[in-house]
Amino acid sequence: MFSLNDKTIRESFVNASRKELSDLTLPAGFAEIDWQKLDYVGWNDPKRPRRAYVVVPVGDVAVGVLLRRADTKPASRAQCSWCQDVQLPNDVVFFSARRAGAAGRNGDTVGTLVCSEFECSRNVRKLPAMAYIGFDVEAARLERIASLQKRAAAFADDIRADD
Template sequence: MLPLTDATITTLFVNASRKEIADITLPGGFGDVKWDELDYFGWRDPRLARRAYIVVPVDGEFVGIVLKQSEASPRRRAQCTWCQDVKLPNDVVFYSAKRVGAAGRNGNTLGTLICDEFQCSRNVRKPVPPAYLGFDVAAATLQRIETLRVRSAGFAADVQRAG
């Protein structure tokens, strides 16, 4: 992922009001982000407990989305929709996003299960155990990275559709 600046990030949000954009708080350590190790950039708002943000590359452009975490917790351990890691070292939570335009203003949302601290990029880069003799671990890792990119971009594209 290409590096972003704090000034650039606030211009990318497609489903946010002016007030929500003005309230965006970047995470601590923003200047130390290793952009080349990320497939999307996500963080939880340090001031607003259930608000989070993601910036996802979609067709060569960055799309910012404001997320809201569900108040309910899953009864069972959930699997992240994006990285699909079966040995998650973290929790997975349900996030929803308002759709853009009139649909979002009318309450139309889209939801997904994502790693609670947006660790998907790290999860897909963990070496997978060989499934059989001759299994190509490097190719499997590249496939997991590509799948994460497709799923996160697909979510961002769906948020932008009128619904």
Template sequence: MQPIDGALVRATFVNVSKKERANIPMPDLDLDWSHLEYLGWRDPKRPRVGFVVAEVDGEPVGVALQRTEASSRTRPQCSWCEDVTLPNDVVSFNARRAGDAGRKGDSVSTLVCAAFECPVNVRTQPTARYVGFDVEAAMQRRIAALGEHVEAFVRAVRDGR
């Protein structure tokens, strides 16, 4: 992901009103951007609210998310990083679609790591190894898949379909 500043971060959000956009809390942007497929953070004052900015068609696009009350008897798998050995929680988030669809109440849901740890998770070396297993290639596949999953979700919110 390319580095962006706070003003641009706010301007990228496609599924919020102007008032909501102005009230989005900014995360710490002093990051290693080369190890991020998306920028994700939670609102410290409203823990059920999250924000994600990802590149779609080479441009940053931001979406606001709302944690749902859905719960599962088993530990769900993150839809973005697809890690089954995660030490962190996976929760359900809803994102109102952009435009008319969102104003009519249409939304998109996904299961995501609660604190948006996916970029770290996909870079963690797999524990299951065997002779001939290419750890670096497996990690690169996971990184590419994460980028594709996040982009597809953000595109679905942005395009309102």
């Protein structure tokens, strides 16, 4: 992922009002983020418990999406739709996002199950277990990284489709 600063992050949001952007709180440790180890940046707003943000590279553009966390957790242990980590090292929650443009103003939203603390980039970089003799674990890891990038970008692209 390419490096971002406060200004480029705020400018990237496609489904947030000016008021929501002025209330945006950057993640703790923002200045120390290692952008090379991230496929997207996501964080929960420390001042508003049900609000979260993700900024995803879509091609060469950063697309920011304001998310709303569901009031309740899924009834059963859910799998993240983005990293699809089968070891379930962390909680997964449902987030919804208002679409950009007229569709969002009319109440159209998109939902997804994502790691509660946006740990997907870390999850996909772990080497998977050896499935069989000759299994290329590094190739499998690289495929998981590429798949995460595609799924996160598809979500962000879906939100901005009506932009």
